[in-house]
Amino acid sequence: LxxxxxPISMDSYEGQEVNITCSHNNIATNDYITWYQxxxxxxxxxxxxxxxxxxxxxxASLFIPADRKSSTLSLxxxxxxxxxxxxxxxxxxxxxxxxxxxxxxxxxxxxxxAVQP
Amino acid sequence: NAGVTQTPKFRVLKTGxxxxxxxxxxxxxxxxxxxxxxxxxGLRLIHYSVGEGTTAKGEVPDGYNVSRLKKxxxxxxxxxxxPSQTSVYxxxxxxxxxxxxxxxxxxxxxxxxxxxxx
Numbered sequence: 001l002x003x004x005x006x007p008i009s010m011d012s013y014e015g016q017e018v019n020i021t022c023s024h025n026n027i028a029t030n031d032y033i034t035w036y037q038x039x040x041x042x043x044x045x046x047x048x049x050x051x052x053x054x055x056x057x058x059x060a061s062l063f064i065p066a067d068r069k070s071s072t073l074s075l076x077x078x079x080x081x082x083x084x085x086x087x088x089x090x091x092x093x094x095x096x097x098x099x100x101x102x103x104x105x106x107x108x109x110x111x112x113x114a115v116q117p
Numbered sequence: 118n119a120g121v122t123q124t125p126k127f128r129v130l131k132t133g134x135x136x137x138x139x140x141x142x143x144x145x146x147x148x149x150x151x152x153x154x155x156x157x158x159g160l161r162l163i164h165y166s167v168g169e170g171t172t173a174k175g176e177v178p179d180g181y182n183v184s185r186l187k188k189x190x191x192x193x194x195x196x197x198x199x200p201s202q203t204s205v206y207x208x209x210x211x212x213x214x215x216x217x218x219x220x221x222x223x224x225x226x227x228x229x230x231x232x233x234x235x
Contacts, residue, residue: 034223043121043207043226044160087159093148093211105150105175107159 004088004108011114018075020111022088025069030092033064033071038085038110047086048073078115085110119143121227123208129233130198138193138230140208148211149191150175150224151183153204160207166191198234206230 005023012018024033032051036044048055050062050071061074075082087110124139140149147168152160162175164183172183180202182194191210195202209224 036224041229043209043229044224045226046223049223105162105165107152107161109157109159 003106004090006086006088006108006111008109009112009114011116012078013116014079015077018078018082018113018115020073020075020086020088020113021070022073022090022108023070024088024090027068027090028092031090032092033062033068034089034091035060035062035071035073036087036089036107038087044087075113078113080115080117083113083115085112087111121208121210121225123206123227123230125230126228127231129235130195131235132199134198135194135196136198136232137195138206138208138232140191140193140210140227142189142191142208142210142225144210144212144225145188146210146225147188147213149185150209150211151181151191151193152207152209153177153202154207154229155204163193163206198232200234202232203234204232206232 032049034049035047037047038044048057048060048062050064052064052068055062063072087107089107091105121142130136150165151163153163154160161177163177163181164172164175166172166185169185169188172185184192191208207229208227211224
């Protein structure tokens with residue numbers, strides 16, 4: 001079971017870089033790592049996804065070490081609007097076609113990032 | 118392009134009542150999901166569907182039923198609501214993707230339905 005563990009909360013100030021780490025010791029070979037952002041009263045929103053090494057897009061970077069047992073979401077120069085809950089999801093949706101998906105889409109409890117002025 | 122929409126946004130039920138939550142997506146996605154989110158907890162998968170006419174159980178399926186008669190719609194039913202089913206329900210969809218940058222695992226979520234069972 002690819003359970004994920006994240007810090008419950010983090011504090012930061014505007015303009016700083018924030019790194020949120022997720023542990024997933026039981027990650028399977030075909031699992032991808034996906035990060036979502038959720039604002040109050042909204043559904044989660046995709047941020048970034050990766051399999052190994054480093055992935056970067058217009059909003060974040062994702063660092064994944066060679067053993068893939070953890071991953072770090074990096075948010076450059078955060079602003080007040082980045083205050084949200086961040087979820088790490090480890091899974092392989094492709095496995096849904098073959099059943100046994102109950103352990104394939106496990107969200108952690110998320111990390112509440114509070115950005116202050 | 119509305120994305121994923123959910124109906125209704127809010128609902129209050131009495132114990133034992135039934136209701137159906139509707140999820141609709143206009144992105145032609147193959148996969149659809151129903152999650153519930155409780156305070157202090159992450160999202161837990163209730164049921165999912167890998168295509169029209171198919172459904173399967175997720176992590177917490179008891180007390181719920183689903184149907185996917187049309188590709189764009191995924192219905193979640195509560196036959197006899199219980200207070201333990203008080204929660205926020207999220208629907209999501211995802212494509213069959215082979216893009217290097219955006220796989221099938223990328224889920225698009227609706228705005229949620231807040232359900233209270235008294």
